[in-house]
Amino acid sequence: MTTTGTYLIKGASILGGEASDVLVRDGIIAEIGHGLADGGATVIDATGLVALPGMVDVHTHLREPGREDAETVETGTRAAALGGYTAVHAMANSTPVADTAGVVEQVYTLGRAAGWVDVRPVGAVTVGLAGEQLAELGAMADSRARVRMFSDDGICVHDPVLMRRALEYVKAFDGVVAQHAQEPRLTAGAQMNEGDVSAVLGLTGWPAVAEESIIARDVLLAQHVGSRLHVCHVSTAGSVEIIRWAKERGIDVTAEVTPHHLLLTDDLVRSYDPVFKVNPPLRTDADVQALRAGLADGTIDVVGTDHAPHPSEHKECEWAQAAMGMTGLETALSVVQHAMIETGLMTWADFARVTSTAAAKIGRLTDQGRPIEAGEPANLILVDPAARWTVDPFKMATMGRNSPFKGRELPGKVVATFFKGHPTVLDGALNTPHPEAAATPSGAA
Amino acid sequence: MKHLLSTQDLSLSNAIRILDTAEEMSAVGEREVKKLPALRGRTVVNLFFEDSTRTRISFEAAAKRLSADVINFAAKGSSVSKGESLKDTAQTLSAMGADAVVIRHWASGAPHRLAATDWIDAGVINAGDGTHEHPTQALLDAFTMRRHWARLAGTPSEGTDLKGLRVAIVGDVLHSRVARSNVWLLRTLGAEVTLVAPPTLLPVGVEQWPCSVSYDLDQTLANGVDAVMMLRVQGERMNASFFPSTREYSRRWGFDDNRLRALDDLGMTDTIIMHPGPMNRGLEISAAAADSPRSTVLAQVRNGVSVRMAALYLLLSGDSREPAATRAPAYTAPPIKESI
Amino acid sequence: MTSVTSAPVPARVVLSQADIDRALTRIAHEILEANKGSRDLVLLGIPRRGYPLALRLADKIAAADATVDAAAIVGQLDVTMFRDDLSHQGTRPPYPTKLPRTGIDNKVVVLIDDVLYSGRTIRAALDALVDLGRPRIVRLAVLIDRGHRELPIRADHVGKNLPTSSAEKVRVRLEETDTPEGGTPVNEVVIEGGA
Numbered sequence: 011m012t013t014t015g016t017y018l019i020k021g022a023s024i025l026g027g028e029a030s031d032v033l034v035r036d037g038i039i040a041e042i043g044h045g046l047a048d049g050g051a052t053v054i055d056a057t058g059l060v061a062l063p064g065m066v067d068v069h070t071h072l073r074e075p076g077r078e079d080a081e082t083v084e085t086g087t088r089a090a091a092l093g094g095y096t097a098v099h100a101m102a103n104s105t106p107v108a109d110t111a112g113v114v115e116q117v118y119t120l121g122r123a124a125g126w127v128d129v130r131p132v133g134a135v136t137v138g139l140a141g142e143q144l145a146e147l148g149a150m151a152d153s154r155a156r157v158r159m160f161s162d163d164g165i166c167v168h169d170p171v172l173m174r175r176a177l178e179y180v181k182a183f184d185g186v187v188a189q190h191a192q193e194p195r196l197t198a199g200a201q202m203n204e205g206d207v208s209a210v211l212g213l214t215g216w217p218a219v220a221e222e223s224i225i226a227r228d229v230l231l232a233q234h235v236g237s238r239l240h241v242c243h244v245s246t247a248g249s250v251e252i253i254r255w256a257k258e259r260g261i262d263v264t265a266e267v268t269p270h271h272l273l274l275t276d277d278l279v280r281s282y283d284p285v286f287k288v289n290p291p292l293r294t295d296a297d298v299q300a301l302r303a304g305l306a307d308g309t310i311d312v313v314g315t316d317h318a319p320h321p322s323e324h325k326e327c328e329w330a331q332a333a334m335g336m337t338g339l340e341t342a343l344s345v346v347q348h349a350m351i352e353t354g355l356m357t358w359a360d361f362a363r364v365t366s367t368a369a370a371k372i373g374r375l376t377d378q379g380r381p382i383e384a385g386e387p388a389n390l391i392l393v394d395p396a397a398r399w400t401v402d403p404f405k406m407a408t409m410g411r412n413s414p415f416k417g418r419e420l421p422g423k424v425v426a427t428f429f430k431g432h433p434t435v436l437d438g439a440l441n442t443p444h445p446e447a448a449a450t451p452s453g454a455a
Numbered sequence: 456m457k458h459l460l461s462t463q464d465l466s467l468s469n470a471i472r473i474l475d476t477a478e479e480m481s482a483v484g485e486r487e488v489k490k491l492p493a494l495r496g497r498t499v500v501n502l503f504f505e506d507s508t509r510t511r512i513s514f515e516a517a518a519k520r521l522s523a524d525v526i527n528f529a530a531k532g533s534s535v536s537k538g539e540s541l542k543d544t545a546q547t548l549s550a551m552g553a554d555a556v557v558i559r560h561w562a563s564g565a566p567h568r569l570a571a572t573d574w575i576d577a578g579v580i581n582a583g584d585g586t587h588e589h590p591t592q593a594l595l596d597a598f599t600m601r602r603h604w605a606r607l608a609g610t611p612s613e614g615t616d617l618k619g620l621r622v623a624i625v626g627d628v629l630h631s632r633v634a635r636s637n638v639w640l641l642r643t644l645g646a647e648v649t650l651v652a653p654p655t656l657l658p659v660g661v662e663q664w665p666c667s668v669s670y671d672l673d674q675t676l677a678n679g680v681d682a683v684m685m686l687r688v689q690g691e692r693m694n695a696s697f698f699p700s701t702r703e704y705s706r707r708w709g710f711d712d713n714r715l716r717a718l719d720d721l722g723m724t725d726t727i728i729m730h731p732g733p734m735n736r737g738l739e740i741s742a743a744a745a746d747s748p749r750s751t752v753l754a755q756v757r758n759g760v761s762v763r764m765a766a767l768y769l770l771l772s773g774d775s776r777e778p779a780a781t782r783a784p785a786y787t788a789p790p791i792k793e794s795i
Numbered sequence: 796m797t798s799v800t801s802a803p804v805p806a807r808v809v810l811s812q813a814d815i816d817r818a819l820t821r822i823a824h825e826i827l828e829a830n831k832g833s834r835d836l837v838l839l840g841i842p843r844r845g846y847p848l849a850l851r852l853a854d855k856i857a858a859a860d861a862t863v864d865a866a867a868i869v870g871q872l873d874v875t876m877f878r879d880d881l882s883h884q885g886t887r888p889p890y891p892t893k894l895p896r897t898g899i900d901n902k903v904v905v906l907i908d909d910v911l912y913s914g915r916t917i918r919a920a921l922d923a924l925v926d927l928g929r930p931r932i933v934r935l936a937v938l939i940d941r942g943h944r945e946l947p948i949r950a951d952h953v954g955k956n957l958p959t960s961s962a963e964k965v966r967v968r969l970e971e972t973d974t975p976e977g978g979t980p981v982n983e984v985v986i987e988g989g990a
Contacts, residue, residue: 201563209660210463212563212587212632217659281571282564326542326572328562330585456886472888479873479889488926493876521876613891769888772881 022056026358037431064096064389069314076105125447161188247300284332319410397423517763563587593636618645626686818954823855847971914948
């Protein structure tokens with residue numbers, strides 16, 4: 011193993027609990043205690059900071075290969091590190107689509123070469139996301155990228171037979187199908203949540219039932235074939251109810267919610283500013299409340315950013331012309347702190363569960379989302395919960411300027427990110443990539 | 456008034472100011488010299504991303520009667536259809552010195568984008584955007600109704616509203632920008648609006664609108680109505696299963712000869728029939744209804760020029776040196792909607 | 796446009812109700828004299844206060860000449876759309892233009908306004924008139940001439956010449972236009988402000 015140096019983190023509140031010292035040495039948490047001697051280690055004063063496991067994003071669009079004008083693995087993972095992430099799942103809707111071992115290995119290698127976080131490619135369920143024929147899921151699972159999550163995200167696997175087969179097939183390698191739940195016929199031309207606001211704005215509605223009907227079908231399919239289902243970006247109160255029902259019946263389903271769906275509502279669309287255009291769309295206040303409650307009680311397992319950078323010309327246009335999606339990696343922690351912790355719905359320990367532990371489990375990442383204990387891999391972050399900052403998309407590391415939180419003041423700032431023992435972020439700014447990166451050839455394998 | 460984007464944010468006093476100004480403008484149309492120097496030296500651009508000869512020439516006539524220079528910019532066959540963005544087009548017009556942009560666009564909200572961004576500093580008039588709004592159409596409809604209502608009351612229409620007027624808006628409300636603009640404006644002016652449509656052609660969320668909803672045109676007529684506004688129905692809606700057939704549609708929701716007779720039988724001698732045009736004769740309105748003395752279709756066209764003159768005048772005659780901060784509704788982060 | 800301000804400004808009354816009435820009586824006789832009678836006479840008031848003044852003058856002319864039907868010779872001429880400051884002032888909604896049934900072609904039109912100042916309103920009125928017809932003669936009658944002309948325009952009939960400084964405001968208050976809701980009618984001319 012490449013040496014990553016020794017760091018003594020002094021006085022960090024672990025998961026918001028007691029202040030302790032954490033000694034990080036050679037990629038591992040060497041020791042936790044009080045008054046640890048520095049012994050030549052670089053000392054980081056963490057008074058007032060919360061230590062959390064490095065965040066794991068189950069849902070990131072890194073755009074590379076194919077749309078390097080929107081984001082690259084390098085810029086996207088820098089953004090991830092700044093946002094407190096030590097691992098991201100890169101969605102498959104690149105160009106070419108990540109539907110072969112070759113493409114997922116390329117993304118994996120680019121991630122290793124960048125060295126900011128673990129990049130875990132998500133494989134496409136169907137060839138070219140076309141929803142017609144299963145992609146070579148086994149080959150992707152067996153590749154160096156060791157793909158465990160498969161998704162046509164952006165597009166719903168709407169054919170029930172194909173969905174059934176995918177759910178069955180991934181059992182062979184403990185995979186999971188992450189469904190983008192959107193009934194296509196009910197959402198043809200859809201522009202925003204269907205409801206009071208769409209009626210006034212004259213924008214084609216995206217009804218909640220189009221999401222809920224697919225989730226209902228899929229949990230029943232997962233039950234029937236005894237497989238594992240993950241539901242991407244749950245956005246409606248009805249979806250939460252269905253997932254709660256499914257979990258009560260013992261169905262192996264996990265679900266994710268985005269930060270923006272925990273905070274924003276379709277009222278914002280009244281501005282017609284496409285920065286608020288996203289899929290699934292922003293919903294109503296009642297949905298936001300149900301999603302928060304679902305995340306707090308464990309019905310929803312994880313927060314996934316659905317980080318979706320777009321070049322500015324895809325947002326500086328008419329609403330109907332604009333691309334769907336929002337950036338999220340660098341605001342997720344703050345938004346979740348604001349929506350869940352400052353509202354008293356969750357503790358920092360819960361935060362660690364929904365942003366790290368549960369996410370790593372879904373993606374079957376063995377060295378991420380681990381407890382902060384001696385002997386564990388040193389993927390951890392230091393957060394200043396008292397900090398407040400104003401979101402400025404032009405100061406972000408992501409190439410995407412499409413943050414819906416632009417101009418808002420949010421709490422919480424990532425002060426440091428330790429990725430496999432190396433500080434990728436220090437003093438709230440990018441430091442250096444993990445030294446292993448230098449040893450990794452870039453480009454496709 | 457810097458822009459005219461929607462009737463939803465139009466106050467009662469502003470609405471009446473536009474209608475009263477339109478009355479004065481309409482007097483000009485009856486003079487020998489049908490021209491006023493008010494907008495001399497000002498440039499009005501008609502920016503049309505969607506064909507609409509009627510609306511364009513109405514705005515063109517209005518601008519010319521006020522002595523403005525008019526530039527017609529049709530997006531079809533221009534650089535716009537070759538992929539030039541709304542932003543680039545707006546910046547081009549800005550560089551040409553446009554003082555007002557009259558925009559017709561197939562995308563809901565496009566005029567709001569022009570007004571809210573810094574792409575162009577000109578006043579923006581929404582001449583119909585997608586299935587959102589068509590404020591000058593609603594204003595000319597209200598103008599037509601107000602004249603009718605004042606005549607019945609034996610008073611001049613200046614300064615009056617539409618309190619007590621019962622209006623039925625009939626047809627494809629879901630896809631109608633005319634219906635939306637009319638619902639908000641008529642409510643502001645005090646009229647009572649009933650939407651009559653097949654349930655498939657009403658938007659989800661219509662129950663929040665300030666009007667009542669009916670599926671039964673005959674019942675609505677029998678309940679008493681002072682103005683019936685028929686909306687254009689696109690035949691292609693049939694293919695999307697909004698209704699089973701055009702025959703069935705016109706039987707249930709068309710203004711046919713039977714319903715024309717019913718108005719007489721019900722003794723509603725003063726009820727007018729309106730249509731924003733262009734009409735599908737035989738589909739949503741019968742030829743006899745369209746040509747009956749009750750029909751205000753041509754008066755609506757005439758009044759359209761007066762109302763658009765009023766809108767252009769009120770938009771462009773304000774103080775052009777007003778500080779920028781008080782003008783554009785530049786987008787700032789709205790308060791976060793959440794509970795603690 | 797004159798407006799009633801609530802801020803306490805030093806104001807002095809320069810014309811009382813009786814002064815206004817006397818001035819209008821004199822102007823009425825001057826108009827008849829200049830026109831050698833009431834033949835072809837049309838009085839066009841410029842909104843807002845020129846119109847009630849025109850009505851008052853017409854009544855006085857009718858009182859002096861029994862052949863005159865006061866209502867038949869008075870009209871209102873809106874000049875809003877002809878102003879040269881439309882893009883600098885706040886938006887002004889136009890007032891109706893109402894001409895006497897006889898029209899203005901070949902008539903002797905007397906324009907009536909409350910205060911003559913820069914002359915720009917009258918310039919606009921002359922342009923507006925041209926679009927409406929071709930009077931034989933156009934004259935101008937004003938209640939107050941306060942000087943400071945910016946155009947070569949002068950009044951034929953003046954109620955009172957009032958030397959003022961530009962810093963001062965001349966306020967004409969007439970019961971027809973300036974009576975506050977439920978308040979007492981007032982007819983007076985005051986000067987506000989100044990050094």
